Amino acid sequence: MPLPPASGTGKYYALAAKSIRLIRQGCTNRPFFHISVTQRKRLNSQPVIEQLGSYDPMPNINNEKLVALNLERLKFWLGQGAHVTSPVAELLGLTGFFPIHPKSYMTAWRNRQAELDRLTSEKEAAKSTA
Amino acid sequence: MSLLKVIRINTKHIFTKHNETHTLYISNRKLSIVPSVYDQENPAPKFFSSGIQVLLKRLTRPEFSKVFRKRTNNNTAVLKTPVYKFLTDEELNIEKEKANTNADRLLQMPPVVKLHEQINDVLSKDPALVGYDNSTYMFTDITFGVANEHRIIVQRNPDGTLESCDRDTRKRLNQIYFPMQGRKIREPKVFSEPEKFNGLLEGEKYEYILDRACVQYEPDERKYQEITSITYQHIDLHSKFDLLRSTRHFGPMVFYLTWHQSMDRLMLELVQSGVVREAVLLAALRQAVHNDLSNGEDYNALVSEILPRPIQLTKPEILSEEDIALDTKCTELVDTYINTSSSMKSQQALALQGFREYYQQLVDLSRGLKKAHGNA
Numbered sequence: 001m002p003l004p005p006a007s008g009t010g011k012y013y014a015l016a017a018k019s020i021r022l023i024r025q026g027c028t029n030r031p032f033f034h035i036s037v038t039q040r041k042r043l044n045s046q047p048v049i050e051q052l053g054s055y056d057p058m059p060n061i062n063n064e065k066l067v068a069l070n071l072e073r074l075k076f077w078l079g080q081g082a083h084v085t086s087p088v089a090e091l092l093g094l095t096g097f098f099p100i101h102p103k104s105y106m107t108a109w110r111n112r113q114a115e116l117d118r119l120t121s122e123k124e125a126a127k128s129t130a
Numbered sequence: 131m132s133l134l135k136v137i138r139i140n141t142k143h144i145f146t147k148h149n150e151t152h153t154l155y156i157s158n159r160k161l162s163i164v165p166s167v168y169d170q171e172n173p174a175p176k177f178f179s180s181g182i183q184v185l186l187k188r189l190t191r192p193e194f195s196k197v198f199r200k201r202t203n204n205n206t207a208v209l210k211t212p213v214y215k216f217l218t219d220e221e222l223n224i225e226k227e228k229a230n231t232n233a234d235r236l237l238q239m240p241p242v243v244k245l246h247e248q249i250n251d252v253l254s255k256d257p258a259l260v261g262y263d264n265s266t267y268m269f270t271d272i273t274f275g276v277a278n279e280h281r282i283i284v285q286r287n288p289d290g291t292l293e294s295c296d297r298d299t300r301k302r303l304n305q306i307y308f309p310m311q312g313r314k315i316r317e318p319k320v321f322s323e324p325e326k327f328n329g330l331l332e333g334e335k336y337e338y339i340l341d342r343a344c345v346q347y348e349p350d351e352r353k354y355q356e357i358t359s360i361t362y363q364h365i366d367l368h369s370k371f372d373l374l375r376s377t378r379h380f381g382p383m384v385f386y387l388t389w390h391q392s393m394d395r396l397m398l399e400l401v402q403s404g405v406v407r408e409a410v411l412l413a414a415l416r417q418a419v420h421n422d423l424s425n426g427e428d429y430n431a432l433v434s435e436i437l438p439r440p441i442q443l444t445k446p447e448i449l450s451e452e453d454i455a456l457d458t459k460c461t462e463l464v465d466t467y468i469n470t471s472s473s474m475k476s477q478q479a480l481a482l483q484g485f486r487e488y489y490q491q492l493v494d495l496s497r498g499l500k501k502a503h504g505n506a
Contacts, residue, residue, distance in 0.1 A: 053272065059265040064285075068307055071282070072273040094286045095269045096253055104262055108290075111261035 010047035012039050018082035020074070022055060023048065031057050035069065035088055037077045052077070055091060067091055163363045165356035166390060172244040176419055177385055183239075184437065185415045186381035189408060190237060191441060196376035197233045239381040240340075246350040251294040259290035268295065270303050278304045301348070312345040321346065321357060331364050340379040362386045366395055384412070388419050394474045397467075401481040404488065405443060406460040407436050413467045423471055428463060436460075445489075449496045461486060 012018070017040040024044065026032035033055040036048035053069040060066065069092075078084070084092070092098040176182055200209055217225065271282035283295045283303050295303070305315050320326050320342065330339055339361050347354035362383045365374065374380045387393040393412060400409040414429040416422070423429065435456060442453075449457075461482065468478045 063265045064268050065263070065265050066303070066306070067267060067269045068272045069269060070273055071271045091267075094259075094267050094292075096284065096292050100256065100259065105258050108259050108262035115261065 006051040008036070008048050008050040010038060010042070010049050012049050016040070018049065018077060018080065019085060020052065020077060020082050020088050021085040022087050033057065035091075037082055040083060050077070067095070069095065069097075071097065163360050163367075165359040165363075167245055167352055167355035167359060168242065168389075169245045173385070173389060174241070174243045177242040177382075179418075182385070182415065182418050183381075185411050185418070185433070186239065186384055187237070188437065188441075189384050189411055189415070190377075190380040191375050191408075191443070192233055192237055193376040194229065194233060197236050198229075237376075237378045239378050240344050241349045242382050242385055243350050245352055245355065246297060246348075249294050249296050249300075253284065253292040253294065256290040256292070259286075260288070262288075262290070264288055268299070268303060270307055272307055278308065297351070310345070314346065317353075318342070318346060321353070327357075327360075331361065334368075334370060334373060336361055336365055336370070336373055337377055337379065340374075340377075358382070359386065366392065369395055369399055371396055371399055384415065385419075388412075388416050391420070394472055394478070397472065398474055398478050398481060401464065401478055401485060403443075404445075404485050406457060406464050406482075406485065407439075407442065409464045409467075410436060410460045413464070413471075416471075423467070425463075425466065432459060432463060445492055447496065448499060449493060454493055457489065461489070 018037050019040040020037045022033040023036050024031060025034050034051050035053040035055060036051045038048040050073060052074050056066045086103055089098055090101040090104050093100040093104055267286040269284050283300050284292060285295050286292050302315060305313055320330065340358060343354055343357045366387060374383055387396060393416065397409055397412055400412060410432050414433045417426045417429050465482060468475055468482060472478055
Protein backbone atom coordinates (compact mmCIF):
# COMPACT_ATOMS: atom_id res chain seq x y z
CA MET A 1 0.00 0.00 0.00
CA PRO A 2 1.48 3.40 -0.90
CA LEU A 3 2.15 5.82 1.92
CA PRO A 4 -0.37 8.63 2.42
CA PRO A 5 0.85 12.18 1.62
CA ALA A 6 2.58 14.13 4.39
CA SER A 7 -0.38 16.48 4.56
CA GLY A 8 -2.33 13.49 5.86
CA THR A 9 -5.58 11.93 4.80
CA GLY A 10 -7.16 11.19 8.17
CA LYS A 11 -10.42 12.93 9.04
CA TYR A 12 -10.43 14.53 12.45
CA TYR A 13 -12.60 16.51 14.79
CA ALA A 14 -11.34 19.92 15.82
CA LEU A 15 -12.18 19.40 19.48
CA ALA A 16 -10.96 15.81 19.74
CA ALA A 17 -7.62 15.23 21.50
CA LYS A 18 -4.59 14.95 19.20
CA SER A 19 -1.40 13.08 19.79
CA ILE A 20 2.06 13.46 18.24
CA ARG A 21 3.59 9.99 18.11
CA LEU A 22 6.00 7.67 16.38
CA ILE A 23 4.34 5.42 13.84
CA ARG A 24 6.31 2.42 12.67
CA GLN A 25 6.62 2.32 8.89
CA GLY A 26 9.55 0.01 8.26
CA CYS A 27 9.36 -3.68 7.51
CA THR A 28 10.38 -6.79 9.45
CA ASN A 29 13.74 -6.28 11.19
CA ARG A 30 14.04 -2.80 9.76
CA PRO A 31 12.29 -0.22 11.93
CA PHE A 32 11.60 3.22 10.53
CA PHE A 33 9.26 5.74 12.10
CA HIS A 34 7.11 8.61 10.99
CA ILE A 35 6.51 11.36 13.51
CA SER A 36 2.86 12.08 12.94
CA VAL A 37 -0.03 13.89 14.53
CA THR A 38 -3.16 11.84 14.77
CA GLN A 39 -6.32 11.68 16.79
CA ARG A 40 -5.49 10.28 20.18
CA LYS A 41 -7.99 7.47 20.16
CA ARG A 42 -6.98 6.20 16.75
CA LEU A 43 -4.77 3.21 16.02
CA ASN A 44 -1.34 3.63 14.47
CA SER A 45 -2.50 1.73 11.42
CA GLN A 46 -5.17 4.29 10.65
CA PRO A 47 -4.59 7.36 8.44
CA VAL A 48 -2.92 10.25 10.25
CA ILE A 49 -3.82 13.94 10.27
CA GLU A 50 -0.36 15.11 9.26
CA GLN A 51 3.17 13.80 9.13
CA LEU A 52 5.61 16.04 10.99
CA GLY A 53 8.89 14.23 10.42
CA SER A 54 10.71 10.94 10.42
CA TYR A 55 13.11 9.00 12.64
CA ASP A 56 15.50 6.30 11.51
CA PRO A 57 16.63 4.36 14.60
CA MET A 58 19.24 2.30 12.76
CA PRO A 59 22.64 4.02 12.61
CA ASN A 60 23.88 4.72 9.10
CA ILE A 61 27.39 4.15 7.73
CA ASN A 62 28.69 7.17 9.70
CA ASN A 63 27.09 5.92 12.93
CA GLU A 64 24.37 8.55 12.88
CA LYS A 65 20.66 8.31 13.54
CA LEU A 66 18.73 10.69 11.33
CA VAL A 67 15.75 12.65 12.57
CA ALA A 68 13.74 15.07 10.46
CA LEU A 69 11.31 17.48 12.04
CA ASN A 70 8.97 20.02 10.54
CA LEU A 71 9.34 22.48 13.40
CA GLU A 72 6.85 24.97 12.00
CA ARG A 73 3.99 22.46 11.86
CA LEU A 74 5.12 20.92 15.15
CA LYS A 75 4.75 24.30 16.83
CA PHE A 76 1.34 24.70 15.25
CA TRP A 77 0.05 21.39 16.59
CA LEU A 78 1.56 22.02 20.02
CA GLY A 79 -0.33 25.29 19.98
CA GLN A 80 -3.50 23.36 19.22
CA GLY A 81 -2.90 21.45 22.44
CA ALA A 82 -1.67 18.18 20.94
CA HIS A 83 -0.32 15.60 23.38
CA VAL A 84 3.27 14.43 22.83
CA THR A 85 4.12 10.80 23.54
CA SER A 86 7.29 10.15 25.50
CA PRO A 87 9.46 8.70 22.65
CA VAL A 88 8.76 11.84 20.64
CA ALA A 89 9.32 14.03 23.69
CA GLU A 90 12.69 12.32 24.20
CA LEU A 91 13.70 13.07 20.61
CA LEU A 92 12.54 16.67 20.93
CA GLY A 93 14.52 16.94 24.16
CA LEU A 94 17.68 15.76 22.42
CA THR A 95 17.03 18.33 19.67
CA GLY A 96 17.05 21.14 22.16
CA PHE A 97 13.45 21.99 21.27
CA PHE A 98 12.06 20.66 24.58
CA PRO A 99 13.87 20.30 27.91
CA ILE A 100 15.63 16.94 28.11
CA HIS A 101 13.13 14.25 28.99
CA PRO A 102 13.70 12.60 32.43
CA LYS A 103 13.57 9.21 30.71
CA SER A 104 16.64 10.15 28.66
CA TYR A 105 18.59 10.86 31.86
CA MET A 106 17.36 7.59 33.35
CA THR A 107 18.43 5.61 30.30
CA ALA A 108 21.81 7.32 30.22
CA TRP A 109 22.36 6.64 33.94
CA ARG A 110 21.33 2.99 33.59
CA ASN A 111 23.61 2.49 30.62
CA ARG A 112 26.53 4.04 32.51
CA GLN A 113 25.75 1.88 35.51
CA ALA A 114 25.62 -1.28 33.38
CA GLU A 115 28.94 -0.34 31.79
CA LEU A 116 30.52 0.18 35.26
CA ASP A 117 29.19 -3.19 36.46
CA ARG A 118 30.54 -4.89 33.37
CA LEU A 119 33.97 -3.34 33.91
CA THR A 120 34.14 -4.31 37.59
CA SER A 121 33.03 -7.87 36.89
CA GLU A 122 35.66 -8.14 34.14
CA LYS A 123 38.33 -6.92 36.58
CA GLU A 124 37.28 -9.44 39.18
CA ALA A 125 37.27 -12.20 36.61
CA ALA A 126 40.78 -11.20 35.56
CA LYS A 127 41.92 -11.19 39.21
CA SER A 128 40.44 -14.61 39.95
CA THR A 129 42.10 -16.20 36.91
CA ALA A 130 45.48 -14.56 37.71
CA MET B 131 68.27 -11.69 -22.69
CA SER B 132 71.41 -10.12 -24.01
CA LEU B 133 73.21 -7.39 -22.14
CA LEU B 134 72.59 -4.99 -24.99
CA LYS B 135 68.84 -5.46 -24.74
CA VAL B 136 68.87 -4.90 -20.99
CA ILE B 137 70.83 -1.74 -21.44
CA ARG B 138 68.49 -0.53 -24.17
CA ILE B 139 65.42 -1.07 -22.00
CA ASN B 140 66.94 0.50 -18.92
CA THR B 141 68.63 3.40 -20.61
CA LYS B 142 65.90 5.72 -19.49
CA HIS B 143 66.27 4.66 -15.87
CA ILE B 144 70.04 4.95 -15.96
CA PHE B 145 69.78 8.31 -17.65
CA THR B 146 67.34 9.74 -15.14
CA LYS B 147 69.27 8.30 -12.21
CA HIS B 148 72.45 9.92 -13.33
CA ASN B 149 70.94 13.27 -14.15
CA GLU B 150 68.60 13.28 -11.21
CA THR B 151 66.75 16.56 -11.05
CA HIS B 152 63.68 16.76 -8.93
CA THR B 153 61.74 19.16 -11.12
CA LEU B 154 62.12 16.98 -14.20
CA TYR B 155 60.71 14.04 -12.33
CA ILE B 156 57.65 15.93 -11.17
CA SER B 157 56.93 17.46 -14.54
CA ASN B 158 57.00 13.98 -16.04
CA ARG B 159 54.35 12.84 -13.62
CA LYS B 160 51.89 15.56 -14.75
CA LEU B 161 51.24 16.35 -11.12
CA SER B 162 53.22 19.54 -10.94
CA ILE B 163 50.08 21.68 -10.74
CA VAL B 164 49.56 23.03 -7.25
CA PRO B 165 46.00 24.21 -6.66
CA SER B 166 45.54 27.63 -5.16
CA VAL B 167 42.29 28.68 -3.53
CA TYR B 168 40.75 32.03 -2.66
CA ASP B 169 41.53 31.95 1.05
CA GLN B 170 43.21 35.32 1.68
CA GLU B 171 41.30 38.28 0.28
CA ASN B 172 37.65 37.94 -0.69
CA PRO B 173 37.41 38.11 -4.50
CA ALA B 174 33.60 38.43 -4.55
CA PRO B 175 33.30 42.26 -4.47
CA LYS B 176 35.66 42.57 -7.43
CA PHE B 177 34.19 39.64 -9.35
CA PHE B 178 30.63 40.92 -9.01
CA SER B 179 31.43 44.57 -9.72
CA SER B 180 29.64 45.60 -12.91
CA GLY B 181 32.75 46.76 -14.76
CA ILE B 182 34.54 43.44 -14.32
CA GLN B 183 31.42 41.42 -15.16
CA VAL B 184 31.07 43.30 -18.44
CA LEU B 185 34.72 42.66 -19.31
CA LEU B 186 34.47 38.95 -18.46
CA LYS B 187 31.29 38.52 -20.51
CA ARG B 188 32.87 40.26 -23.47
CA LEU B 189 36.00 38.12 -23.23
CA THR B 190 33.81 34.99 -23.20
CA ARG B 191 32.98 35.74 -26.86
CA PRO B 192 29.50 34.18 -26.84
CA GLU B 193 28.94 32.30 -30.06
CA PHE B 194 25.36 31.06 -30.40
CA SER B 195 26.20 27.94 -32.35
CA LYS B 196 28.22 26.77 -29.34
CA VAL B 197 25.97 28.15 -26.61
CA PHE B 198 22.87 26.46 -28.02
CA ARG B 199 24.54 23.29 -29.23
CA LYS B 200 22.78 19.99 -28.62
CA ARG B 201 23.87 18.34 -25.43
CA THR B 202 23.45 14.70 -24.62
CA ASN B 203 22.95 14.87 -20.90
CA ASN B 204 20.43 13.06 -18.80
CA ASN B 205 18.38 16.14 -17.96
CA THR B 206 16.48 16.09 -21.22
CA ALA B 207 15.02 12.76 -22.21
CA VAL B 208 14.25 13.65 -25.81
CA LEU B 209 15.90 16.30 -27.94
CA LYS B 210 13.47 18.69 -29.56
CA THR B 211 13.32 18.79 -33.33
CA PRO B 212 14.06 22.25 -34.69
CA VAL B 213 11.18 24.27 -36.10
CA TYR B 214 11.60 26.36 -39.26
CA LYS B 215 9.38 29.41 -39.69
CA PHE B 216 8.94 32.36 -41.99
CA LEU B 217 9.12 35.52 -39.92
CA THR B 218 8.75 39.23 -40.53
CA ASP B 219 11.53 41.56 -39.42
CA GLU B 220 9.77 42.48 -36.18
CA GLU B 221 9.12 38.85 -35.30
CA LEU B 222 12.73 38.02 -36.11
CA ASN B 223 13.92 40.76 -33.77
CA ILE B 224 11.72 39.41 -31.00
CA GLU B 225 13.16 35.93 -31.54
CA LYS B 226 16.67 37.33 -31.46
CA GLU B 227 15.91 39.07 -28.18
CA LYS B 228 14.66 35.79 -26.77
CA ALA B 229 17.80 34.03 -27.95
CA ASN B 230 19.91 36.72 -26.29
CA THR B 231 18.19 36.36 -22.94
CA ASN B 232 18.42 32.57 -23.17
CA ALA B 233 22.12 32.80 -23.97
CA ASP B 234 22.60 35.12 -20.98
CA ARG B 235 20.93 32.55 -18.77
CA LEU B 236 23.08 29.72 -20.13
CA LEU B 237 26.25 31.79 -19.81
CA GLN B 238 25.65 32.89 -16.22
CA MET B 239 29.03 32.53 -14.57
CA PRO B 240 29.53 30.40 -11.47
CA PRO B 241 30.36 32.79 -8.63
CA VAL B 242 33.91 33.33 -7.45
CA VAL B 243 33.91 33.70 -3.69
CA LYS B 244 36.16 33.23 -0.71
CA LEU B 245 36.46 29.89 1.07
CA HIS B 246 33.85 29.39 3.77
CA GLU B 247 34.76 29.26 7.42
CA GLN B 248 34.16 26.26 9.64
CA ILE B 249 31.12 26.23 11.91
CA ASN B 250 31.97 25.85 15.60
CA ASP B 251 28.77 26.46 17.45
CA VAL B 252 28.19 24.44 20.62
CA LEU B 253 24.61 24.98 21.78
CA SER B 254 24.70 23.03 25.04
CA LYS B 255 26.77 20.52 26.96
CA ASP B 256 25.00 17.92 29.08
CA PRO B 257 27.37 15.40 30.68
CA ALA B 258 24.40 13.64 32.26
CA LEU B 259 23.52 12.30 28.81
CA VAL B 260 26.79 10.38 28.46
CA GLY B 261 25.90 6.75 27.82
CA TYR B 262 22.47 7.47 26.37
CA ASP B 263 23.50 6.21 22.95
CA ASN B 264 26.65 5.30 21.08
CA SER B 265 25.64 7.01 17.86
CA THR B 266 25.12 10.65 17.00
CA TYR B 267 21.62 11.98 16.50
CA MET B 268 21.26 14.33 13.54
CA PHE B 269 18.24 16.64 13.61
CA THR B 270 17.13 18.43 10.46
CA ASP B 271 14.41 21.03 10.32
CA ILE B 272 12.38 20.24 7.20
CA THR B 273 10.08 23.26 7.44
CA PHE B 274 8.73 24.18 4.01
CA GLY B 275 10.35 27.04 2.14
CA VAL B 276 13.64 27.42 4.02
CA ALA B 277 16.80 27.75 1.91
CA ASN B 278 19.44 25.03 2.27
CA GLU B 279 21.99 27.39 3.82
CA HIS B 280 19.55 28.70 6.44
CA ARG B 281 18.12 25.36 7.49
CA ILE B 282 18.52 24.39 11.14
CA ILE B 283 20.64 21.23 11.31
CA VAL B 284 22.02 20.18 14.70
CA GLN B 285 23.59 17.08 16.16
CA ARG B 286 23.61 15.50 19.63
CA ASN B 287 26.92 13.73 20.16
CA PRO B 288 27.34 10.64 22.37
CA ASP B 289 29.08 12.85 24.98
CA GLY B 290 25.91 14.92 25.36
CA THR B 291 26.95 18.07 23.48
CA LEU B 292 24.43 19.67 21.17
CA GLU B 293 26.05 21.58 18.32
CA SER B 294 25.44 22.88 14.83
CA CYS B 295 26.71 20.50 12.15
CA ASP B 296 29.77 21.29 10.10
CA ARG B 297 29.56 22.12 6.38
CA ASP B 298 30.09 18.62 5.01
CA THR B 299 27.40 17.11 7.20
CA ARG B 300 24.99 19.92 6.39
CA LYS B 301 25.55 19.33 2.71
CA ARG B 302 24.98 15.59 3.09
CA LEU B 303 21.77 15.99 5.10
CA ASN B 304 20.45 18.66 2.76
CA GLN B 305 21.09 16.29 -0.11
CA ILE B 306 19.28 13.48 1.73
CA TYR B 307 16.13 15.44 2.50
CA PHE B 308 16.14 17.90 -0.41
CA PRO B 309 18.05 16.21 -3.22
CA MET B 310 19.56 18.34 -5.95
CA GLN B 311 19.53 16.79 -9.39
CA GLY B 312 22.94 15.51 -10.43
CA ARG B 313 24.57 15.90 -7.02
CA LYS B 314 25.70 12.69 -5.36
CA ILE B 315 25.78 12.01 -1.61
CA ARG B 316 29.12 10.24 -1.98
CA GLU B 317 31.83 12.10 -3.83
CA PRO B 318 32.06 10.87 -7.46
CA LYS B 319 35.19 8.86 -8.23
CA VAL B 320 36.08 11.37 -10.92
CA PHE B 321 36.97 13.79 -8.15
CA SER B 322 38.12 11.46 -5.41
CA GLU B 323 40.55 9.38 -7.48
CA PRO B 324 43.46 11.36 -8.96
CA GLU B 325 44.08 8.91 -11.83
CA LYS B 326 40.55 9.34 -13.15
CA PHE B 327 40.70 13.09 -12.74
CA ASN B 328 44.04 13.26 -14.54
CA GLY B 329 42.64 11.05 -17.28
CA LEU B 330 39.89 13.61 -17.87
CA LEU B 331 42.42 16.44 -17.88
CA GLU B 332 44.58 14.59 -20.39
CA GLY B 333 41.50 14.01 -22.54
CA GLU B 334 40.81 17.77 -22.38
CA LYS B 335 37.29 17.27 -20.99
CA TYR B 336 37.55 20.61 -19.21
CA GLU B 337 33.97 21.68 -19.64
CA TYR B 338 32.73 18.34 -18.38
CA ILE B 339 34.89 18.61 -15.25
CA LEU B 340 33.81 22.15 -14.53
CA ASP B 341 30.11 21.46 -15.13
CA ARG B 342 30.23 18.42 -12.90
CA ALA B 343 32.14 20.28 -10.18
CA CYS B 344 29.54 23.05 -10.29
CA VAL B 345 26.77 20.55 -9.57
CA GLN B 346 28.65 18.51 -6.99
CA TYR B 347 30.17 21.29 -4.90
CA GLU B 348 29.32 24.70 -3.55
CA PRO B 349 31.46 27.55 -4.88
CA ASP B 350 32.87 28.31 -1.42
CA GLU B 351 34.09 24.76 -0.82
CA ARG B 352 37.79 24.03 -0.75
CA LYS B 353 37.42 21.00 -3.00
CA TYR B 354 35.59 23.00 -5.67
CA GLN B 355 38.21 25.69 -5.71
CA GLU B 356 41.03 23.15 -5.88
CA ILE B 357 39.44 21.25 -8.77
CA THR B 358 38.70 24.38 -10.77
CA SER B 359 42.14 25.75 -9.99
CA ILE B 360 43.87 22.64 -11.32
CA THR B 361 41.66 22.64 -14.42
CA TYR B 362 42.28 26.32 -15.15
CA GLN B 363 46.02 25.88 -14.74
CA HIS B 364 45.98 22.84 -17.02
CA ILE B 365 44.13 24.83 -19.67
CA ASP B 366 46.57 27.69 -19.25
CA LEU B 367 49.62 25.40 -19.52
CA HIS B 368 48.37 23.89 -22.76
CA SER B 369 46.80 27.13 -24.09
CA LYS B 370 43.47 25.43 -24.76
CA PHE B 371 41.41 28.56 -24.12
CA ASP B 372 39.22 27.96 -27.16
CA LEU B 373 37.65 24.91 -25.49
CA LEU B 374 36.11 27.12 -22.80
CA ARG B 375 35.10 30.07 -24.99
CA SER B 376 31.33 30.56 -25.26
CA THR B 377 30.84 28.61 -22.04
CA ARG B 378 30.02 29.99 -18.62
CA HIS B 379 33.38 28.88 -17.24
CA PHE B 380 35.50 31.20 -19.33
CA GLY B 381 34.82 34.25 -17.17
CA PRO B 382 35.84 32.62 -13.88
CA MET B 383 38.92 31.18 -15.57
CA VAL B 384 40.06 34.58 -16.84
CA PHE B 385 39.33 36.02 -13.42
CA TYR B 386 41.36 33.26 -11.78
CA LEU B 387 44.33 33.78 -14.10
CA THR B 388 44.20 37.53 -13.61
CA TRP B 389 43.83 37.25 -9.85
CA HIS B 390 46.94 35.05 -9.67
CA GLN B 391 48.89 37.27 -12.11
CA SER B 392 49.28 34.53 -14.69
CA MET B 393 47.21 35.81 -17.60
CA ASP B 394 50.18 36.40 -19.90
CA ARG B 395 49.75 33.18 -21.82
CA LEU B 396 46.16 34.16 -22.57
CA MET B 397 47.43 37.57 -23.61
CA LEU B 398 49.90 35.88 -25.95
CA GLU B 399 47.12 33.78 -27.44
CA LEU B 400 44.99 36.88 -28.02
CA VAL B 401 47.82 38.77 -29.67
CA GLN B 402 48.80 35.77 -31.77
CA SER B 403 45.25 35.38 -33.06
CA GLY B 404 45.22 39.10 -33.81
CA VAL B 405 42.45 40.16 -31.44
CA VAL B 406 44.16 43.23 -30.02
CA ARG B 407 40.91 44.73 -28.80
CA GLU B 408 40.37 41.83 -26.45
CA ALA B 409 43.99 42.06 -25.41
CA VAL B 410 43.25 45.62 -24.29
CA LEU B 411 40.16 44.38 -22.43
CA LEU B 412 42.30 41.80 -20.67
CA ALA B 413 44.85 44.40 -19.65
CA ALA B 414 41.98 46.58 -18.42
CA LEU B 415 40.73 43.64 -16.39
CA ARG B 416 44.13 43.33 -14.76
CA GLN B 417 44.08 47.04 -14.04
CA ALA B 418 40.61 46.69 -12.47
CA VAL B 419 41.61 43.73 -10.32
CA HIS B 420 45.11 44.72 -9.23
CA ASN B 421 45.44 48.38 -10.17
CA ASP B 422 49.13 47.84 -10.94
CA LEU B 423 49.49 49.22 -14.48
CA SER B 424 51.19 52.55 -14.96
CA ASN B 425 48.72 54.14 -17.44
CA GLY B 426 45.46 52.75 -16.09
CA GLU B 427 43.31 55.64 -17.28
CA ASP B 428 44.19 54.97 -20.93
CA TYR B 429 42.88 51.43 -20.67
CA ASN B 430 39.58 52.51 -19.18
CA ALA B 431 39.12 55.18 -21.85
CA LEU B 432 39.80 52.67 -24.63
CA VAL B 433 37.52 50.05 -23.07
CA SER B 434 34.60 52.47 -23.20
CA GLU B 435 35.34 52.91 -26.91
CA ILE B 436 35.64 49.18 -27.63
CA LEU B 437 32.62 47.87 -25.74
CA PRO B 438 29.83 49.49 -27.85
CA ARG B 439 31.29 47.99 -31.04
CA PRO B 440 30.46 44.46 -32.19
CA ILE B 441 33.02 41.70 -31.64
CA GLN B 442 35.51 41.64 -34.51
CA LEU B 443 37.46 38.40 -34.61
CA THR B 444 38.51 38.51 -38.25
CA LYS B 445 39.01 41.83 -39.91
CA PRO B 446 36.63 42.72 -42.76
CA GLU B 447 38.08 43.29 -46.21
CA ILE B 448 37.35 47.00 -46.25
CA LEU B 449 38.27 48.68 -42.97
CA SER B 450 36.63 51.93 -41.98
CA GLU B 451 38.89 54.77 -40.85
CA GLU B 452 37.37 54.59 -37.34
CA ASP B 453 38.30 50.93 -37.09
CA ILE B 454 41.82 51.65 -38.23
CA ALA B 455 42.22 54.42 -35.66
CA LEU B 456 40.88 52.24 -32.86
CA ASP B 457 43.03 49.27 -33.80
CA THR B 458 46.14 51.43 -33.98
CA LYS B 459 45.41 52.82 -30.53
CA CYS B 460 44.87 49.28 -29.22
CA THR B 461 48.12 48.06 -30.76
CA GLU B 462 50.07 50.90 -29.15
CA LEU B 463 48.51 50.28 -25.77
CA VAL B 464 49.19 46.55 -25.95
CA ASP B 465 52.76 47.41 -26.92
CA THR B 466 53.21 49.55 -23.79
CA TYR B 467 51.63 46.80 -21.72
CA ILE B 468 54.06 44.23 -23.11
CA ASN B 469 57.04 46.48 -22.50
CA THR B 470 56.13 47.53 -18.98
CA SER B 471 54.13 44.82 -17.21
CA SER B 472 54.28 41.54 -19.10
CA SER B 473 56.19 38.49 -17.96
CA MET B 474 56.43 36.99 -21.47
CA LYS B 475 57.86 40.04 -23.20
CA SER B 476 59.82 38.55 -26.08
CA GLN B 477 57.13 36.14 -27.31
CA GLN B 478 54.36 38.70 -27.04
CA ALA B 479 56.43 41.38 -28.72
CA LEU B 480 57.15 38.99 -31.58
CA ALA B 481 53.46 38.13 -31.96
CA LEU B 482 52.52 41.81 -31.87
CA GLN B 483 55.11 42.57 -34.54
CA GLY B 484 53.55 39.89 -36.74
CA PHE B 485 50.10 41.36 -36.20
CA ARG B 486 51.35 44.84 -37.03
CA GLU B 487 52.79 43.76 -40.36
CA TYR B 488 49.64 41.85 -41.25
CA TYR B 489 47.47 44.78 -40.25
CA GLN B 490 49.54 47.26 -42.24
CA GLN B 491 48.99 45.10 -45.31
CA LEU B 492 45.27 45.04 -44.64
CA VAL B 493 45.15 48.81 -44.22
CA ASP B 494 47.06 49.36 -47.44
CA LEU B 495 44.80 46.97 -49.28
CA SER B 496 41.58 48.49 -48.03
CA ARG B 497 42.76 52.07 -48.72
CA GLY B 498 43.87 51.00 -52.17
CA LEU B 499 40.50 49.38 -52.82
CA LYS B 500 38.67 52.50 -51.68
CA LYS B 501 40.82 54.62 -53.94
CA ALA B 502 40.19 52.31 -56.86
CA HIS B 503 36.45 52.53 -56.22
CA GLY B 504 36.77 56.27 -55.99
CA ASN B 505 35.30 56.52 -52.47
CA ALA B 506 38.37 57.87 -50.75
